[in-house]
Amino acid sequence: VEKYRETLDRGGRRVEGLAEQYADTGDAIPVEELVELYDSHGIQPDMVEDVAAEYGVAVDVPDDFYSVVAERHGGAEATEEAAEARPYADDLAELPETDRLYYEDQERTEFEAVVLDVFERGDGRYDVVLDGTMFYPEGGGQPPDHGTLSSDEATVEVSDAQIVDGVVVHTCDGDPGKGEFVRGQIDATRRRRLMRHHTATHIVVHSARQVLGDHVRQAGAQKGTESSRIDVSHYDSVSRAEVKAIEHRANDVVRGNTAVTQEWPDRNEAEAEHGFDLYQGGVPTGENIRLIHVDDDVQACGGTHVARTGDVGAITVLSTERVQDGVVRFTFAAGDAAIQATQDTEDALREAADVLDVAPETVPETAERFFEEWKERGKTIEGLKEELAEVRATGSADGEELDVNGTPAVVQRVDADMDELRATANALVEEGTIAVIGSGVDGATFVVATPEGSAVNAGEVVSRLAAKVGGGGGGPPDFAQGGGPDADELDEALEEAPEVLRQVADA
Structure with a gap:
């Protein structure tokens, strides 16, 4: 409320400045200025008229002024x-x-x-x-x-x-x-679920402000029957510890079972008592506005609500995410929907425990252990692939060896995945050898690599070979890859590879 009064003081000075400005032009203060004064400073049209009269300036106040304000915020009942x-x-x-x-x-x-x-x-x-x-x-x-x-x-x-x-x-x-x-x-079931979720929205925002700080303001909301979401202003991600604290505070309000009340005070009196925080859900129309009191929270709101906070049943936060800079989205469930969401999560945990053959409470540590073991196995497999590639590079009994303008080259078929093809090619290049490696796994694929100083452009070689199997490819001069769908043409393409190497080297 103190901030509201400070805002009014600043706004009053702004009104005097506007009155002087429009006194010089002889024009009336337009409705756009009135809306901005109301929106930014809480200055009512009648206050503007009083100040403007002292300067001999007229004020353009439409009969539906508050509807104009509401439409600016998307809060009008219908445009x-x-x-x-x-x-x-x-x-x-x-x-x-x-x-x-x-x-x-x-x-x-x-x-x-x-x-x-x-x-x-x-x-x-x-x-x-x-x-x-x-x-x-x-x-x-x-x-x-x-x-x-x-x-x-x-x-x-x-x-x-x-x-x-x-x-x-x-x-x-x-x-x-x-x-x-x-x-x-x-539809009574639908209505009651929506009422619980709408009241829960007020409770969650109020609880989030208590936990995260007074800067928290509503930035958007959507209520539902199974879950609801609320966007709030917040500068950082919300930690799990903060989520749990918000849930505890929200459910403390629910267990308090206080009355949820409504009143229709004069707009000016409501703003003077509660400030502009009333309008987090949008600016309503009319001289009198509907206020909803939920515990210590007071909001201007047109929705339906339960009679007491205990009627919400329970609140569980399902997830949080940063939807944009400075805005965090809370997705939550209330009442029987909260119970269902909790049971669904527990079912998923128990299913995971059955798959891992462990107790539910040990699933996290078991999953972490399995993940670490999986990563280590992946590293071992990569190491074995590199060792196999080196063996193939040094033995290359199945490959064709040739000389390309003084640089040794190997053309070899290795039916393996792309990682193993690259490893084999790199191993050959480390020995100073041009590598042309082909695979018939998943179509026809090629990897071509050349050592430093080679006259062969790997990208050009791959492009020509891939064209022979109905595809394409390319890359920088020292390392390229490509392929096509015609795996039956792979062997013929590799047979022509030596001639392709010589043509590219002589180009």
Whole structure:
């Protein structure tokens, strides 16, 4: 709150500067300046008007000022563009705002309403508007409720709910009938899971701030039924010890079983009491804003929440990652989803223990030991390959030996992987010999290497040989590799290799 007052003081000086500026031009202070003053300094339009009046300057304050601010932050309930995208936008604008019953009793999943209008979408579905609804429309990172609407004649499935200028639009798989009296039934399991995860989001951010520092702020969120994610401002990766500390604090709040409450104070009074930290989830519209109190955390929020923190059940952090500089993402699960996630992790651990034939608690050290043994075996294999390559290079009984302008050369087929081909070629080069090594493993492949001072360009040789097996290749003058799919042509290509070497050397 003290920081909020300091921000107001700085903002006041900024307003005086603007008033002087626009007094010189004779123009009114535009809405863009008002939004910036509000966003950066918390200066309300009426304060700007008071200061500007002293300088004889007018102020352009739109009637929907807070909606303009909300749209700047992506927090508006629906943008003008979204409304205009609906072919029935004009008819929708004539309807009264929907009575949002989900704010009156968030635990309630049944209600009755009257169908005010039905709009055919053209895709076999219908958009239905009621006079009141318990269906929470998508917003603030929370998905919409699903469920049914039933009249005496039919029952339709509700698969989506969106809010446009205060009107909630329900997308249904059928037409319940304009003017019909309907009974709404919310998918209770889905609603409760979303409520737990939304409340858990507040708890996780608050706990992260306590553990990581006061600099932590929400930078984005998405709630779900199986898990949710929250992006926060933080300058470093989050350690396992910090994750565990955040989990402990979050579950302490859950076990505290304190009431989760809502209030609708005047925006100015709320900002004066709590500062701009209220708007971590976005700036809401309206003169009065909805505040959610979860333990010591207070946020402006339009989502649905459990009645008490104990109703969240449990919170487990599934993962953390740095999604960009200065932003860390927490993925977590709450309630029965947290239990399921924990059981899935335990199942995976037990399966690993069965494979390794050890007790679950010894899996980490066993895995580490196996990994170290695997690395050592890899080094041993590489060493053996190099030794084998040296034997082949010195013995080369199966290869053709020739002289290329005074430099000895060996053309040899070695059906092995590329690592062994390279090792064999390097061993020959160390003896001062030009190496042309071919393999029929996985198509036809070649490695050509030349010692220092050789007149042969390895890249040119590989390019010509690879062309004979339907492929390509190349590289620098002293070491190149390539190949092609025609393994049947490998032997013929190697037979022609001596002539290719001489041609390249004489070029």
